[in-house]
Amino acid sequence: MGGVQTTGTLTLAAAPIGRTEDASERLRTALAEADIIAAEDTRRLRRLTADLGVDPAARIVSYYDANERARAAELVEQLREGRDVLVITDAGLPGVSDPGYRLVTAAIEAEVPVTVLPGPSAVTTALVISGLPSDRFCFEGFLPRKAGERSARLASLAEEPRTMVFFEAPHRLTAALEAMAAALGADRPAAVCRELTKTYEEVRRGPLGELAVWSADGVRGEITVVVGGAPERSGDADLGELAEEVERRAKDGIPRKQAIGEVAREHRVQKRVLYDAVIARKTAR
Known part of the structure; x- marks a missing residue:
């Protein structure tokens, strides 16, 4: 039988990336019920809660890049003591190019439950x-x-x-x-x-x-x-033909080094390999 949970829960909450009306009812509820809200910008959080008509009873603390490491340790202690912590950034999901990752890993190591309140993502x-x-x-x-x-x-x-x-x-x-x-x-x-x-x-x-x-x-x-990703190669490139293409571009006035780079990139071959093929073609004449 499982024991009764004595720790709090860490919640990563996605914030609207633009329109406030994209916020979910779950976000409203979570903001109203959390014991502690760790916000990337506390002023923006105040504006968001005002727009959502939420008056959070939580203790609000700042949680941004410069204090993320130190604040994470403090928040984990609060979680261990049974307080629920909600993390919210200026927009999108915490941890995606925003503070959150360190706190998640620290909470996992401390065996604290972690959950996500999904939502908008740029x-x-x-x-x-x-x-x-x-x-x-x-x-x-x-x-x-x-x-x-x-x-x-x-x-x-x-x-x-x-x-x-x-x-x-x-x-x-x-x-x-x-x-x-x-x-x-x-x-x-x-x-x-x-x-x-x-x-x-x-x-x-x-x-x-x-x-x-x-x-x-x-x-x-x-x-x-x-x-877009690099285009798939249709098969092994014929280095002789690619060397000829380099020479054609060089005759059109493109510097040979630049032509090698362009052709190598377009056909996804190593520049050094193509360079050797160009030199070999010139030598064979």
Whole structure:
């Protein structure tokens, strides 16, 4: 026979990503009944509860990136003492590029029950509205801010076959799209999703290169970028034919190094292997 639960329960609650009316009745109830609410931004939480007509009796504490580690230990102690803790971020589900992961792992280690109050997510919302394949996808969060680190991360994703979802800040969007076009190919299909579920929702679809040009005029709001995965190879590439394609592009004025990179990316072969094939073709003449 199981014993009586003496600890509290940790609840991860999804918050609306735009319209308040997307909040569920379960969220209203949970906000009203929790003993402690850990909020990424307590001011935004106050606005949300006011809009929902909820007057929480809970003790409200801040829970954000800078204090996540220390606050997690404190909240686990409260859970052990039998208090129910609800975690809510500014928008979407806690733990998805927002605070929550450390607290979940700490609660699991402490054998405290963890549950989720499901709801809106910018990741899945952008994915299904993008028009790109959604049967297999991966979430990459925010790209590194430094150009070199960003390029390295994207280079590691050049062969990723699944649809990719990214978050990005408006003022870094153009740089991110340009880096994506360079690493993944300017023709790679993508969608920039702005202000999802809000009044000025906008989804711009097209090749990465075109989206980078479009974004240069400035894009505002919360941004989610969805990028198609690397195309499947139809079979083993004929290196001789690919070397010929490199030479054709070189004759058209494209630098040979750039041509090798483009052809290798389009046909999903290693640049070094294609480079060796180009050299071998020249030597054989």
